[in-house]
Amino acid sequence: MRHRSISRKLLFPADFELPPRSLPTGNSKLDPETIYEAWLASRQIPGQKNSYLVPGAPRPLTLENARLALFVTRTCTFDFLRILWGLNPLRTTLMMALNIVRSLFPAVRGYSQALIVDELQGLVASDSFTWSRLAYLISSEVFRRLIEGCLDSFATSNENTVLGSARFFIEYKQMEQRVRLDVPTMADPTVRALLQESDLFARSFGGGGFGMLSPLDFIHIFSLMTEIASHLILIVSLTHGPFYFGILSLSIFSTMLPLVLSWFSCSRDQTESPASAKEARASDRQERLRNLAYSDIHRPEIALFGLGDWILKSWSSARKVVLASEQPSYARKTSIIDQFSLVELVYAVQNLPLLLLFQSSSASLGSLTVYHTSIQGLVYAFRNLVTTTRMAFQGIFLMSAFTASMKLKPVLNPKHEDMAPFTPVHGGVSISAKGLTYTYPGSSEPALKNVNFSLEAGETLAIVGYNGSGKSTLAKILLRIDDYDKGSLLVNGLDIRRYHPAEYHSHLSAVFQGFSKFSTTVKENVGLGNVEKIGYRQAIETAIHLAEADTLVQSLPNGLKTMLETPGFESFSYPTLVNNDYLSQRHGLSGGEWQRIALARAFMRANEPGVDLLLFDEPTSSLDAHAQNQIFETLEKISRTPTGERRKTIIFITHRLSTARRADKVAMMENGTISEFGSHDELIRKNGSYASLYNASV
Structure with missing residues (x-):
């Protein structure tokens, strides 16, 4: 699938910033000024102030919600469609035109069959019937169906290409936003609800399953309206006189009866085609990368190690393989052979005896055929129009969620006018904290209260204390993973809030107490600590050696290529895959072994000359005393120059x-x-809390 890149210049202007850790108050049903306000207002439960529908819940069809839908449509729909049109301008234009043309097929088909049936009726009535003439008429109808089928097949193929390109683009933008947002932004419940509905919108391009419609499918509304209009015009042009109204009533009855009976029939399941090993690997990898981008557990390390671009690049590569191999669920299951059905023509011939009873009238079998096909087409087209309109109404609000989410700005990003470059100082970084206070969202008690300390460049600080005393929380604030509420924090003499988090993180390396266990190979688990060198085997082996993990890696069945099994993630399964070894052979590690992998990941960057701060949160909690001493000896060694x-x-x-x-x-x-x-x-000389804790531990 060819994906045309388009300009990223303010594609979705990042001008919306949700106030952190707060839900909007007041009457959100007032006239909205932004897409976000319209989205939030549509979720509000009538009569219940500050009460909202759960994410993904259908909006009731009320006058107020209709007004909000009109605002969203007027504000962003056409701009959004123009962006999608820019992905494949020619193909998208062709798709829209062909959908209108295809909507005329049922009426043209019915009229063409009526002409054939009328001619056939005349031949029978005039006693000049010949098999050659019948063969000629049927051949003409088959040829017309063949042309129609070729056009329909081409239109379907073109539509799959357009929708596949749009699907990839929307999913990519969604992934890009996920890896860009930071922990404080994701902590806001309103942001989480916004992103959940944005996810539903992105997944709607996969072809339904959520009762929603993607914007490119809106053109089906116009094609259905065209189809209904063509049938109505045909019926009105034929209906004149009471006798025709009688035939019309009979046709309505004969059309509705099989429709009612079809409700009691069972649908047949389609057999899935087997997936190749390459497709299975790509699907498995895309799911793992999506899990990585969407998981809150991995978000701190994604931010710290700058994994966003690597995730997007790797996901894009795997996703393109999957999209190229799968049959889209939104595709129309049609083929040229399907167009050869002559059921309607046979139905018309079967009614020949009925019409012979009406010899005294001016009616013809062709008019009865038109009534039958047009009324049947009207019933199905009208039903589809109602369903499509209902889905489109819900899809408008999901589109508003997607558009608003694209304008979210990470809370930790400084304003452009306040941003300052990170200026390294000799010997490491200096830190000065005064009055730091922080309260987790939804908590009434602060996790940090009036924290004060100072650290000179090149010094080593040990943070100790009882469980729940705020040690890990302080570490996340020092690493600029979380923000503080009050106080000041200076790094190299400058407010830490003036540094862009990505630039600041490039000068750090860390091991978190709840470090990530990535569902991938040992090589990638370690190499993600420095994605720029993830392809350099020597750099990875050096990091493993610094973490004292050489013996561990050598003991694994495939060394650095061993796939590691992680808790809480189920790989994509493929029952139709003959050779499933890639997906089934995963190796589990103990807590201490995983900790060595996490240490090696941190050492990938820790030994770099531009990294000035190393923060290790319980780095040896699962290691024995001997291994612990070795790790701290390594830390001491890399923190100093050879002199x-x-x-x-x-x-x-x-x-x-x-x-x-x-x-x-x-x-x-x-x-x-x-x-x-x-x-x-x-x-120790002070003989306070630390001395008491130390004496109790030795």
């Missing part, structure tokens, strides 16, 4: 106070604040 001069600042969180003695400074945290701060010896 022993300090070049990186190190912060580590630990429960093992024996390792805290290695640090220049120790921060004792209790109840969300730093109760004691100083060197190990100073805190």
Whole structure:
């Protein structure tokens, strides 16, 4: 499938910023000024202030919602369709034109058959019937069906290409936004609801299943209206006199009867075609990457290690393979052979005895055929029009969710006029925190309260304390994964909020306490710590060696290529795949082995000269004492130059106070604040909380 790239210049202007950790208040049913306000107003439950429908719930067809739908349509629909049209201008224009032409086929088919039947009736009535004449008429009808079938098949193929291109584009934009948004933005419940409905919109391009319609399918409304109009014109032109009204009533009855009977019939399941090993691998990989982009668990490391572009590139490659191989569910299951059906013609001939009873009238069998085919077409077209209109009404609000979500700005991104470049200082980074306070969304008690400390460039800080004292929360704020509510945090003498998170993260490396376990190979699990070197085997092996994980990797069945099994993720399954080894052979690791993989990931970047801050949150909690000492020896080694001069600042969180003695400074945290701060010896002499905790641990 060819995907034409279009200009990214403010495709969806990022001018909407939702206030963090707050739900909009007031009467959202007032006249909306933005797409976001219209989307939110459509979710409001009538009569219940600040109560909203669950994401994806259908909007009731009310006058207020109709007004909101009109606002959305007028504001963004045509611009959105113009963007999609730009992906394949010629093919999209051709698709729209062919849909209108195809909508005329049923009426033309009925009229053509009526002419043939009338001529056949005349031959029978005049006693001049010949088989050669009948063969000629049938051949003419078959040839017309053949031409119609060729055009229909071409139109279907063209439509699949257009919709496939639009589907890829929408899914890509959705993935791109997911990896771009940060943790504080995703913590807002309104943002999460917005993104859920945006996901439904993106998935609607896959061909239904959600009761929604993609914007490109809106053209079917116009084609259905054209089809209805053509049938009505044909019926009105034939109906004159009471006798014709009688035939019309009989045709309505004969058309509705099989329709009612069809409700009791069962649909047949279609057998899926087997998937090749390449398709299975691509589908499995696209699902894993989508899981990676959508999971909140992985979001901190995606931000820290700058994995967004790599995820998008890898997903795009796998997605194109899948789209090229699968039969779209929205495709019309038609072929040229399907057009050879002469059921309608046979039906008309079967009514020949009926018409012979009406010899005294001016009616013809052709008019009866037209009535039957046109009324049948009217019933099905009108039913489809009602269904399509209802789906389109719901789809408008999902489109508003998608458009509004594309305008979201990450909360942590500074304003352009406030942004400052990260300027490295000699020996690492300096940190100064004063009065830091932070409360998790939905919580009444702050996780951090009035945190104060300072750290010079090149120093090592150990953060210790009881569980739940706020150590990991402080680490996420220092890493610019979360934001603080009050106070100030200076890095290299400048407010941390003035740094763009992506630039700031490029100078850091870390191991999180809840580190990610990626559902991929050992090579990628480690290499994601520095995606620019993910293809360099030497860099990956060096990181593994620094993490003391050489023996672990050598013991795995496929070494660096071993697929690791991760909890909470089920791989895409393919029962029709003959050779399923790729999807079934995954290797599980213990907690300590996974921790070594996470350490190796951090060491991929930690040893780089531009990385000035290393923050390790419980990096050796699952390792034995000997392995723990080796890791801290490695940290000490890479934090200094060959001459022993300090070049990186190190912060580590630990429960093992024996390792805290290695640090220049120790921060004792209790109840969300730093109760004691100083060197190990100073805190021991102080004989406070740290000394008590240390004496209890040795």
